[in-house]
Amino acid sequence: MIGEATSPICDANGSNQQAASSKQQAASSKQQAAKDAATTPPQTQATIDAMHVRWLATLSWPEFRHHPWRSLTAVIAIALGVALAFAVQVINASALAEFGQAVRTTQAQADLVLHSRQGPLPDTLLAQLVRHPEVATAQPVLTAEVRLQDAQGRWQPLRLIGLDALSVADTAPDLLPRRLAEANGATAPADAAPARQAATREASAAASPRSDDAAADASRGWQDWFAPDTVYLNAAALRLLSPSARTGTRVLVDLSMGYAHASDQLINETASYSPSSSSSQHPLRLAGRLAAGGPPTAVMDVAAAQALLGRQGELSRVDLKLHRSLSPEQAQRVLALPASVWLSRPQDATARTASLTRAYRVNLSVMALVALFTGAFLVYSVLALSVAQRAPQLALLGVLGWSPRERQRLILHEALVLGGLGAALGLALGYLLGWGAMQLLGGDLGGGYFAGQAPQLLVSWPAAALYGGLGVLATVAGAWLPARQAAALPPAHTLKGAGVADAQPLPLVWGLGLLALAAALAGLPAVNGVPVAAYASVGLLLLGGMALLPLAVATAYDRLAPWVRRAALPLLAVERARRLRALAAVAVSGVVAALALSTALTVMVASFRASMLSWLDTVLPAELYVRMPTRDPDAGQASPGRAEPLPAGLLSALAALPGLTATPQRSEPWPLDPTQPALTLIWRDLSAGAAQSLPLVSGPADSGANGSAEYPRIYISEQVRDQQQLAVGQVWPALARFLQTDGRYTVAGVYRDYARPGGSVTLDWRDLQARGAPQAPTDIAVRRRDPDLSPEQALRLVRDQVRAHAAPPSRHTPTNAVAEPRPPSAGDGASDARHAASDSAGDRDAASEADTRIRAQTAPRAGPQPATAGTAAAPAPQAALPEVHSTAALRARSMAIFDRSFAVTYWLQMIAVGIGLFGVSASFSAQALARRKEFGLLVHLGLTRAQIRRLVALEGMAWCTIGAVAGVALGLAVALVLIKVVNPQSFHWSMDLHVPLLRLLALGLAVVLAGTVTAWLTARRVAGGDAVRAVQEDW
Structure with missing residues (x-):
């Protein structure tokens, strides 16, 4: 004993x-x-x-x-x-x-922004808008993501924006082109008047009937703007170029990111970016600078951008400035816009992004x-x-x-x-x-x-x-209880050595009460989409577990003590844990908290990953998928569900291939709230049954039939169910109004959708046929029907058909002079809008006259034209080629995005566990210093210093073992709250519980091993003193 x-x-x-x-x-x-x-006056x-x-x-x-x-x-x-x-x-x-x-x-100055619901926005709407009496300015905008070659030859991302120079001062003054100020051959910002005054002054100078040098210089400036190969860069883009860059400097851009190309690299999802070929590289001429800040940005004339990108007749959006204030709904009616377009306020994009990322940001902060x-x-x-x-x-x-x-x-x-x-x-x-x-x-x-x-x-x-x-x-907060313990010390008893053998644990009722309160808070709803009560529940759950930790120590080691009575060192270690259970709980509290939260994050991430893989298996049943690339960066901001239709005839051509089956799918955004991410409508083939085609979480087991034409069935994602307060069996009239039909769309089931933050609604493909709606698919799923056909042969067949049905390079531009500006014509929506704007005002202002004269001077003549000096002839734009993805590549890309998104959580786990181990080290260091007399007495009783170090190591193992078990148990409870409450309330999706037992076991063993080694190292520093002197110290 x-x-x-x-x-x-x-x-x-x-x-x-x-x-x-x-x-x-x-x-x-x-x-x-x-x-x-005693000798001083009363103190303040x-x-x-x-x-x-x-x-x-x-x-x-x-x-x-x-x-x-x-x-x-x-x-x-x-x-x-x-x-x-x-x-x-x-x-x-x-x-x-x-x-x-x-x-x-x-x-900046736009009142409303016009977007397309499906595909690019046709520029034919521009003439209609500028002639309307309610419209003061209509700014056509074409955007694309391209690459700019920097001074070191590396390719950097560049946002290319095509604008109308005559209206840019009214809607976005910071994008107004300005001249480069050159000093000693280096570019430097030039002092300029406000953008609107600068535009008016230069346009007036260019159009005025003067022959002096100032008028000629202004005319050349506007001619540069309309030239086919000129570009204006902001400060961030200019910094990527050589410091000696000046007006006329050659700038090389790669358009592979701006439109799909015919490279086999499309099939390789994991390849790093590099230009597909020299045909996608275009030399441009630096003509000036922009006042706009932000990431690297380039601006050129909208017609030149359309020609450069091979996107004639297409716009990304139109920025509108109205004569009076109208809401988007009112403007939609007043302007008599078709249902294929929609309006939003400029500030809605920021609100939409903030709403989209709020849950992610809050969860990451927590x-x-x-x-x-x-x-x-x-x-x-x-x-x-x-x-x-x-x-x-x-x-x-x-x-x-x-x-x-x-x-x-x-x-x-x-x-x-x-x-x-x-x-x-x-x-x-x-x-x-x-x-x-x-x-x-x-x-x-x-x-x-x-x-x-x-x-x-x-x-x-x-x-x-x-x-x-x-x-x-x-x-x-961490010091409050130790401070209370210091206040509660009995001075006389403490000086006699009988005051602090062990700290007093909290009563059992405190721990049970905290756990009960945590369970109650977990059932409360979120506040503005943030699970505040659930986060409080997690905190109370940890505090309640800590309060019960001394009880867990006593219960575990009371049962272990009879098994170690014959071994002196294990007996001493177990008895100390039993008798100083509150002190043991204090020592390992940090590692318990760290391990509990690390376990919770590990289980949550593992559950999400397993659920994601299961979801991908369900939504990607085919082997190959064909879709048009999203060439417009504004599309993802305005309408995440927006996709371009595939070329006509491609579906039937793929379906006719031997040994293959082609199934169409169409997606279309539905912006219910401009400040929220758009909802996505999906039409797909559900003839095999919704249970086999969708990852259903609720609904009838047999959902193969799509109902009648009057009562068509729809399937909604969990986001739509929560945000629209819908239930299985409920009719959704809003969908019928949006689709402009009389059908009573009934919710037949709810499924998971991890890809669309705004939620989605899935309808049967036969609904499009019944309504006579456009049936151009945006995606085609291709399966192998013939088992003798290898995946490589199927891929080759599909790729050949895709190339054969690629969209033509241009609808308006001669193939021999793609980058040349188009002459004003009836088919030129952007040019028609410029002239329509001036006609509606009753006369043509100076800027419009300059525009007309410069375009007439630079219009291409019939027949082949040689490249002018100083201007490189641009290659013809490539065909807009649909992308072909294999299911394996899509899965790999999706999981790579998933792992990148949660990479930061692994670092947080390691840091939290490291902090907990620091606490263990500090605890054992303090105890070892306080136990010098005990160690001296044990040496006098016959223990060697090596045995004392082993004793402290065994104590560390005993304490850290109970801490690891308690931490993992608490972590599993916290993980349930995260999976069942926090994630559904934050992101409106559910997941299945998946416990990675081996990883948790490795994590717990690593903590026990680290704690044991830490305790041994601490004892090694302290237990080497003079045992006789330590025992002789007395009051």
């Missing part, structure tokens, strides 16, 4: 260490303070605070100085928590600000605060052990006149110092982490919401104050 014999002795000796070294100093300081107080509050600061320096600084690693551990834990949370906030805020700035730059939450437990662990170690010193202060409230203040002030240092360090580290993460993962940390953006890092001082305050608050 060595453990039973030595435990009381160890407890008594452990409570008196270090008191002898501080008793005389504390007594003399207190007596001096009492004399000073400021004087009292100054006295507390002085006592903090006198009593706490030696603690910090003698045990720097313990204090530094708490500071680092808080710093990492603040840094991660602040970095996530800075990145998200910068990305949203960059997106908003881009919208304001291109649509996950980042995991480290701060763990840091609070580590502060609690460090300060609780510090109070236990300094109990004689604190008791002596009580004997000398300090009240319990003053002892409590001393501990809280120490926590404030640690929290302030940690918060300041965390804010600085957070800025650096934000910068590095933005360079590696972009403005969305891999989430895919701000693809291609690497915005400038913006720091919000209110946000910095908020997260710094959270760090200090977490430190004070």
Whole structure:
């Protein structure tokens, strides 16, 4: 019974260490303070605070100085928590600000924006709009994502925008072309008047009947604008070029990102970007600069952009400025617009993106605060052990006149110092982490919401104050219970060595009450799409589990004790855990919190990944898929469900191929709310039954029939069910009104949709046939019907048919002069709109006359024309070729996006576990120092120093084992809340629970092993002292 014999002795000796070294100093300081107080007048509050600061320096600084690693551990834990949370906030805020700035730059003065519901917007609407009396300005816009070759020969992303120079000053002044100011051969910003004045002045000068040099220079400037190969770059794009770039410098762009090309690289989904061929590279001539900020941007004339991209007759959008204020719905009726287009406000794009990313940003921020939450437990662990170690010193202060409230203040002030240092360090580290993460993962940390953006890092001082305050608050919260313990010390009993053998655990009712409250909060709904109650439930669940941790320690080791009675060292380790169960709970609280949250994230990510793979298996039953590429970057912002129709005849041609079956599918966006992501309507073949074609989560088991023409069945995603408050069996009249039919569309089932944040509605392909609606598919699924046909042969057959049915290069442009500007003609929607605008006003202004004269001068003549000097002849635009994807490539791409999106969570898990292990190290270090007399006594009883180190290692294993088991159990409970409550409320999708047992087992074993090694290393530093001297120390 060595453990039973030595435990009381160890407890008594452990409570008196270090008191002898501080008793005389504390007594003399207190007596001096009492004399000073007797000879001074009554003290003000400021004087009292100054006295507390002085006592903090006198009593706490030696603690910090003698045990720097313990204090530094708490500071680092808080710093990492603040840094991660602040970095996530800075990145998200910068990305949203960059997106908003881009919208304001291109649509700053527009009242409404016109979009197409399906495919590109035809420019024939432009003439109708500019002639309407309600329209003041109609700005045609064509956008594309291309690549710019920088000074080092690398290809950088570039946003190409085609605009009408005569109306750009009214809708987007920052995109007005300006001249480059040249000084010593380098480009520099030139001072310019406001954009509107500059446009009017240059246009008037170009059109005025003067023959002086100024008029000629202005005319050349506008001729440059309408020239087929000129481009204007903003500051970000100019920085990519050589510092010696000036007007006329050759700029090389690759259009492979702007339209589909006929390269086999389309089939290789994993290939990194490189120009497909020299035919996709076009030399352009730098003509000036733009005042617009943001990512690299290029602007050219809209007609030249259409010719360059091979997109004649197409527009991305039209920015409208009206004579009076109209809502999008009112303007749709007043302007008599067709149902194929829709209107929104410019600010709706920012609101739409903020709404789309809100759940992702909030969840990422909460996950980042995991480290701060763990840091609070580590502060609690460090300060609780510090109070236990300094109990004689604190008791002596009580004997000398300090009240319990003053002892409590001393501990809280120490926590404030640690929290302030940690918060300041965390804010600085957070800025650096934000910068590095933005360079590696972009403005969305891999989430895919701000693809291609690497915005400038913006720091919000209110946000910095908020997260710094959270760090200090977490430190004070972690120090509250140790401060209360310091206040509750009985001075006389503590000085006799009988005060703090073990901390008092919370009553059992507290732990059970916290768990019950957590369960109640988990059932509450979200607040504005944010699961606030669910997050509070997770926090209370962890606190309740911590409160029950001493009970778990006692229960586990009471049953283990009889099995280790014959082994001295395991007996001592188990008996210490049994007798000091509250102290054991304090020591491992940090690692329990870290492991619980890491387990929860691991289970959630694994469940999501398994559900994603199952979903892909259901929605991708075919082997090959054909669809048109999305060439317009505005399409994804305005209508995520927008897709271009495939060439006519391609479906029948693929269906006629031997051994293959082709099934059509059509998708179309439905913007129910301009401030929310658009809903997607999908028509697909459901003849095999919805249960086999859709990943249903509710609905009838046999959904093969699509109902009657009067009562057609529809299937909705979980997002639509939650946002529109629909249920199975309910009729949805809004869909019939949108489709302009009399059918009563009835919800027949609900399915999962991980691809469309706005939700989707699936209808049978026969619905299009019954309504006589356009049946041009946007996707074609191709299956092998003949088993003797290899996948490679099927791919070759499909690719040949796709190339044979590629869209023609151009509808208006001669093939020998693709990049030349088109002459004004009846078929030129952009030119017609320019002239229609001036005709509706009753006369032609100076800018319009300049436009007409310059276009007449630069119009291509009939027949082949040689390339002019200084202008490279542009190659003909390539055919708009549909993309062919294999199911394996689509799965690989989807999972790569998934893994990139959740890459940051793996780092958060490692950091949280690392902070927990820091807490274990600090705990055992403090205990080892406090147990020097116990170790000396054990040496006198015959134990060697090596055995003492093994004893401490066994204690570390025992404590970390119960901590690992408790952490994994708590983590599984938290994972249930995340999977069943947080994700459905945040993203409106469900997932199946999948527990990766091997990964959790490896995680738990790694924590136990790390804790054991940490305890052994700590004992090695402390157990090597003079045993005789340690035992002889006495009061």
